[in-house]
Amino acid sequence: MTKIIDLPDTSYVLPGNRACAGCGIGIGLRQITAALEGQMVMTVPASCLTVFGGMYPISSVEVPWVNVAFPSTAAAATGLAAGLRATGKADKMTVLAMAGDGGTGDIGIQALSGAAERNEDFIYLCYDNEAYMNTGTQRSGLTPSGARTTTTWAGKRENPKDLPAIMEAHNVPYVASTSAVFPEDVYDKVVKARAIHGLRYIHMNTPCPSGWSFDPKDTVRLGKMAVDAGIVVLYEAAAGEFRLTGRSKTLAKAGLQATVADYVATQGRFKGMTAETIADVQAWVDARWARYLVRDAG
Numbered sequence: 316m317t318k319i320i321d322l323p324d325t326s327y328v329l330p331g332n333r334a335c336a337g338c339g340i341g342i343g344l345r346q347i348t349a350a351l352e353g354q355m356v357m358t359v360p361a362s363c364l365t366v367f368g369g370m371y372p373i374s375s376v377e378v379p380w381v382n383v384a385f386p387s388t389a390a391a392a393t394g395l396a397a398g399l400r401a402t403g404k405a406d407k408m409t410v411l412a413m414a415g416d417g418g419t420g421d422i423g424i425q426a427l428s429g430a431a432e433r434n435e436d437f438i439y440l441c442y443d444n445e446a447y448m449n450t451g452t453q454r455s456g457l458t459p460s461g462a463r464t465t466t467t468w469a470g471k472r473e474n475p476k477d478l479p480a481i482m483e484a485h486n487v488p489y490v491a492s493t494s495a496v497f498p499e500d501v502y503d504k505v506v507k508a509r510a511i512h513g514l515r516y517i518h519m520n521t522p523c524p525s526g527w528s529f530d531p532k533d534t535v536r537l538g539k540m541a542v543d544a545g546i547v548v549l550y551e552a553a554a555g556e557f558r559l560t561g562r563s564k565t566l567a568k569a570g571l572q573a574t575v576a577d578y579v580a581t582q583g584r585f586k587g588m589t590a591e592t593i594a595d596v597q598a599w600v601d602a603r604w605a606r607y608l609v610r611d612a613g
């Protein structure tokens with residue numbers, strides 16, 4: 316595993332973009348573009364990520380980038396991959412489709428599922444800030460239970476969709492779950508995915524100070540707490556071989572170091588969450604964590 320001190324200094328993400336202070340997306344995007352050494356073309360639907368892309372001719376990201384309509388990210392990536400093959404550039408350049416949780420788990424899932432079934436040759440990276448943030452925080456299928464959004468005023472009632480599991484069910488060659496606040500874990504997974512052909516899916520948790528309602532200085536602390544509580548789990552399934560990675564691997568031996576109650580207390584979006592809902596979410600997290608431990612043990 317790459318140590319944080321050994322991550323490359325080269326950055327394709329310039330300072331001075333218009334994302335909110337403390338946005339988790341920027342931390343992840345730096346590692347993703349560095350892992351691909353800028354040898355890439357991105358396709359991105361409407362989302363907070365387009366804020367980093369900026370408005371022509373001003374951009375904070377130094378790689379080719381195609382903005383596309385909401386449901387069509389994976390379809391556009393399919394076309395870009397075909398274009399690279401036709402022009403003999405497929406070995407040098409990687410197509411990166413990158414979209415939010417709403418754009419992936421709800422609106423773009425049809426094109427993504429089709430591309431996965433055909434095993435198209437690109438990396439699809441879903442950054443998960445757990446709601447439709449760019450339009451002011453509406454609930455998505457990946458918003459956690461108990462979270463208040465502008466469309467779930469009393470707190471969402473359902474647990475989030477398990478998108479990496481849905482992608483694993485497509486039998487694609489690589490599926491991973493990571494968090495932007497573990498840059499070395501993001502970096503290693505993108506490096507690994509780059510060397511594989513076919514559809515590679517990476518799910519990246521990205522804390523969002525504005526939508527989750529916490530102080531921007533706490534992005535990394537909260538992101539790490541989500542992993543320590545087993546709410547976000549770092550793992551990969553390469554050719555069907557499952558393993559926990561990084562901090563989650565450590566926690567498999569040491570035990571989880573935080574609870575759902577600890578985690579929800581840190582964010583305004585969970586204000587008013589009842590003890591009963593917290594207990595329900597804890598039971599859901601515990602059952603899921605137990606399944607990961609069984610898979611990791613092989």
Ligand SMILES: Cc1ncc(C[n+]2csc(CCOP(=O)(O)OP(=O)(O)O)c2C)c(N)n1
Pocket residue numbers: 361362363364385386414415416417418419444446447448449450455
């Ligand atoms: C077809 C369509 N419907 C709605 C919108 C409005 N819209 C733009 S960004 C956005 C939120 C996207 O949410 P997500 O994919 O989770 O990315 P995030 O904004 O959270 O980064 C919405 C609803 C749009 N641009 N196009």
Ligand code: SF4
Pocket residue numbers: 334335336337338339340363366444448449522523524525526
């Ligand atoms: S709303 Fe959230 S995800 Fe969007 S730019 Fe701000 S911090 Fe980042």
Ligand SMILES: [Mg+2]
Pocket residue numbers: 415416417443444445446447448455
């Ligand atoms: Mg989102």
